[in-house]
Amino acid sequence: MTELADKHAAGLIEPRPMDDxxxxxxxxxxxxxxxxxxxxxxxxxxxxxxxSNVMVWLAxxxxMGRVPFPVMHVDTEKKFPEMYAFRDEYTKKWNLDLILGYCPPVEEIDPSLPPAARSAARKTAGLAKLIDERQFRGVIAGIRRDEQATRxxxxVFSPRGAGHxxxxxxxxxxxxxxxxxxxxxxxHIRVHPLLAWREIDIWRYIERENIPLVDLYFAKDGRRYRSLGDRDITSPVESEASTVAEVIAELETSRTSERAGRAMDHESEDAFERLRVAGYL
Amino acid sequence: MNAAPDHHIPIEAHRVAATPIVIVGHVDHGKSSLIGRLLHDTGSLQEGKLAQIIESSRKRGLSVEWSFLLDSLQIERDQGVTVDSTRIPFRLGDREFVIVDAPGHRQFLRNMITGAADAEAAVLVVDAQEGAQEQTRRHALLLRLIGIRHVIVLLNKSDLLGFDETKILKAEADVRALLARLEIHAETMIPASARDGDNIAERSARAAWYKGPTLVEALANVPPPAPRTALAFRMPVQDVYRFDDVRYVAGRIERGTIRVGDQIAIGAQKQIATVAEVCRWHAPERPVAGAGESIALRLEPDLVPDRGDLLFPAHDSANAPVRAARVRARLFWLRTEPLRVGESFTLRIATAEYDVTVASIDAVVDLDDLTLNPGDHVQPDGFAEVTLAASHAILFDPFAPGLSGGRGVLVDRFQRIVGGAPLIGAAELPDGAHAIHPTASHVDAQAHARARGHKAAVFWLTGLPGSGKSTVARRAEADLAARGLSATVLDGDTLRAGLCADLGFSPEDRHENIRRASHVAKILAESGQIVIVALVSPLRADRALARQIVGADFHEVFVDTPLETCESRDPKGLYAAARAGRIPQFTGVTAPYEAPETAALHLSGEDVQATTQRLTSFVTRTVLPE
Structure with missing residues (x-):
């Protein structure tokens, strides 16, 4: 520390060059x-x-170590049990002001959507209800440009008109x-702080910062989840990656897209865009 | 307090951020095809994507179209144009790039800026056969105004010229001359064919005479951005927090380096403070931070700067920012209505906001030949040089490519971004001129609407003399007041009795009368009032001026009473006088009345009571929330 202080006194400490x-x-x-x-x-x-864990971390x-606004979990009640356990644990550990929203049953959703998209649209409806109730002007969401062409x-600041x-x-x-x-x-305005991040950046940052994750991301019996949604419309991918470092190594050679396991993206050419125009993330 | 003992920096090579490259050019000169080709030839396509292109092409009965890769939205395919900018990462050797695609369709200029503003280098795609076109010039000018330092020109579709050296060098000379006029030095000009892959990643066998780099080689040669840590320190204050009794001055360092113990000046007031701590959370504790870092500072004494205050070195007057209340700016104009002198905006520079008025439009760029000409307005998607007058001194560094100083942006009172205004320097006042520095209200339209329970709007009643404008306006005013809505009537004779008493009835004076009425209406509307203007205002051009002055809240109402009815009413005996030749230039008799073509409300005017009712209900519908 003395050496550091001396260098500092002499104006010799330079800022660390910023990496990506x-x-x-x-x-x-x-x-x-x-x-x-x-x-x-x-x-x-x-x-x-x-x-979204990276996003909470960035907040x-x-x-300076706190999240000075509420975090919302819009619950489809169809998530994996591991996810609910994670939510309860880190709400406490990170001292989060958690707001829960619930989604209407699928029967209340536009029947002209393909089945998986219709199921995903429940979340849009639940989110809309919560935003309207709480009159939020800004909603921070963790979407990234590289996930999907429509995204x-x-x-970064994306205005949503009446009806979201x-x-x-x-x-x-x-x-x-x-x-x-x-x-x-x-x-209201959707704020997208991760828009410029890519999947591999997220993982490298998780590694660097040691950010906790749900275990489902890591391989068991040759399969892991690359993206987590509802149980019934998300499928695991074949993988042997059981640590963050192994996931990074896997991604560096992979050329399939991240949302390949998300059914609603692939049902028809415009299904995902229709979801997004209506307020889906 | 902020150190994280468990924090490790992984042992790996220092990775630099991807270099953003923007691809611009005239519509159909081949930008999207180029990107598809580039991604394919550099092995950057994800597996699913190539299949997607093949499938989309097949469905439409086309051979493989590279541009489908980008036209990923249904609406874009239907229109056959790229709507918005997209970003696609790709890699050349060890270096990462992000391609920003920008559309060639001219009404989408704002999307192009959105994509292009952060780019380190630009590829300007020019059809070798067609040469530079309108959007080529527009995009090139924009590259200069947003400060792109490196420009590579791709002479696409060179196969159509058979890669003929003489023809291609001629095309090259034309583009070079164009760029020279914009003070843009194009580093490389590459004869290429995106469709066939010539000189993209692979050297073309068809242009053996060309010895310069392929596009991929040219991109690899773009130097990384110069570090900004050695420049004089600047940090615009983004916010001030108080957590657990500690005050944090948060912001991102624009340039330079800050160290614990440094003395800094705060904003135009130039209070001085010493940096007591450079604060971060979950990061190694270091008493220093450099350009680009988002940090928080603890100051000693514990001063409370405002958002927007610029922090800069306290004792370095040679490198101090410019301080001026009148500034010159280059302008790219993004609003769908033209800009005119006298309009007021918020000027944002980094996190600072200033109330400014356009004091003069000094020159307007002619996009046909890129000359600077005098002009009184700036068209949508147009370019100009303007002088802005602020209510308080602006603290800024003049705009320079590759640096974030002086990046002015104009915002209207609805918080919409309407133009980019890179600040060039302080403006000199013409000799003898008296500088005006208007102030702007800090109460926005929503706050007024909440306080009053209704929105503000201007209803501009036009029609022949005697059509009943003033009568209907006064009755509507009373009806609105009875419902608790506050309205003001500005009618012709009342204005001429006072504010416009100096004006006669010449075309110039009538024009001036309308100009004054418009400004008064605007002031009233900005304070939340409903305004009903009752003026003959016979000329479309004059009403267009009124609309332009008032802005979005302007509603034209045509009181369309037949001439015979007006003349039979003749409440002031004016028609009789005009017919007798005692009033020259009387509208409807000896001067023209230009009826509105697209009035928001068309009233018959025959039955005063019915007309009033229709006006009142239109006003009510417009100003009351659903």
């Missing part, structure tokens, strides 16, 4: 701080998956880290 994860982290912190400043009331969507980075079109609709043809300009915050009654 440092840059992604700094940008996400900036976005979270913008949201906290500009959009009140604000909440963070915690799906219990790897991306703690942004606000690649997203803005996403007007993909008429999105605001967004540049130089300036985010538009239009407001009318019934409108």
């Amino acid at each position: 994860l440092d840059q992604l982290e700094a940008q996400s912190i900036f976005i979270l701080r913008e949201a906290y400043r500009k959009l009140r009331p604000l909440a963070l969507l915690w799906s219990l998956g790897k991306d 703690r980075k942004a606000f 690649a079109k997203e803005r 609709r996403w007007d993909v043809r008429n999105q605001p300009p967004e540049f130089w880290d300036q985010y538009a915050t239009p407001y009318e009654d019934g409108m």
Whole structure:
């Protein structure tokens, strides 16, 4: 420490060069701080998956170890038991202000959607209800551009009009880290701090920061979950990766897409986009 | 307090962030095809994607179309154009890139900026046969205004010229001349065919005369961004938190380096403080931070800066930011209505916000030949040089490519981004001119609407003299008041009795009368009031001016009473006087009345009571929430 102090006194300590994860982290912190400043009331969507755990972690980075707004879990009641256990454990450990939302039964959802998309749309309806009840102006969600072509079109601050609709043809300009915050009654803004992250960045960051995850991501009997949704519409992939480092190694050679195990993405060409326009994540 | 004892930096090579590359160019010059080809030839396609392209192409009875990869939204395929920018990662050797695709369709300029603004380098795709087109010039100009440092030109479809050296060099010279006018130095010009793969990843056998790099080689040659840590320190304050009795000044360092013990100046007030701690959570404790880091500072004394205050070195006047209340800016205009002198906005620079008014439009860019010309307005998607006057001194670093200083953005009162305004420097005042620095309200339209229980709007009643505009307006005013809605009527004669007493009835004076009425209406509407204007306003151009001054809340109402009815009413005896030749230039008799083509409300005007009812109900529907 003395040596450090001497160097410091001489102005010799230089900032550590930022690597790619440092840059992604700094940008996400900036976005979270913008949201906290500009959009009140604000909440963070915690799906219990790897991306939203990274997002909670980044919020703690942004606000010196705490999450100064509620986190929402919109429960389809069809998640894996491991996920519910994880939620209960880390709500306490991370001192989160947890809000639970519940989804309507599938019979109440648009019957013209293909079966898996219809099931996924329950979550959209549950989320919409919660946002309306709590009058949230900002909702932080952990989507990434590389997950899915429709998500690649997203803005960091993405306005949702009345009825929570996403007007993909008429999105605001967004540049130089300036985010538009239009407001009318019934409108909210989805904030996407992970938009620029890729799947492998998420895993490398989990490794670097030692962020806890649900075990389902790690291989048992030759299979693991690469993406976690409802039990009935998510399937595991073949994998031997049973640690974070092994998952990273696997991803570095993999060329299949992450959401391959998510049924609603593949039912028809436009099913996923229809879900998103209506407010799905 | 913030150290994480269990924190490890993994032992691996330092990975730099991916280099963003934007691909721009005129529609149909082959941008999307280029990206598909690039991803394919560099082995960057995910397995599912290639199958997706083949399947989509097959369904449409086409051979493999590389552009389908990007046109992943149904609506885009239906229109056959790329709607928005997308980002696609790919790798060349050890280096990661992110391709930003930007559309060529001109009304989608804002999407292109969204994609292009962070790019380190640009590939400008030009059809070798067609040469530079309107969007080529527009995109090139934008590359300059958003500060892209490296530009590579791809002369696509060179196969159509048979890769003929003479023809291609001619095309190259034309593009070079265009870019030179924009002070853009194109580092490389590559004759290529994206469709066939010539000079993309593989050297073309058909252009043996060409000795320069392939596109992939040119991209690999783009230097990484220069570190900004050696520059003078700048951190715009993003927010100030107080957690567990500790005050944190949060922000991202724009440039330079900050160390514990450094003395910094805070904003235009230049209070001085010393950095007591550089705070992070779950990161190794270090008493230093550099450009790009999002950190929090503890200051001694424990001052409370405002969001937007710029932190900079306290004792380095040579490298201090510029301080000026009048600034020159280059402008790219993104609103669907033109910009005119006198309009007010919020200017955002990083986290700071200033109330500004467009004091002058100094020059407008002609996109046909890229010349600067005088002009009184800036078209949507247009470019100009403007002077902005602020209510308080603006603290900024002049805009420079590759740095984040001076990145001004104009925001309207609905918090929508309407333009980019890179700040060039302080503006000199013309000799003898008196600088005005208007202030703007801090109460927004929603707050007014909440307080009053209704929205504000301007209803502009136009129609012949005697059509009943003022009568209907006054009755509607009373009806609205009875329902608890506050409305003001601005009618022609009342205005001319006071505010416009100096004006006569010449075309110039009538124009001025309308200009003043519009501004008064705007001021009232901005304070939350319902405004009913009753003015003959016979000329479409004058009403267009009124609409432009008032903005989005303008509703044109045509009181369409037949001339015979007006003339038979003749409440002021004006028709009789005009027929007798005692009033020259009387609307409807000796001067034209240009009826509105698309009024928001069309009233017959024959029956005063029915007309009033229709107006009142239209106003009520417009200003009351659903």
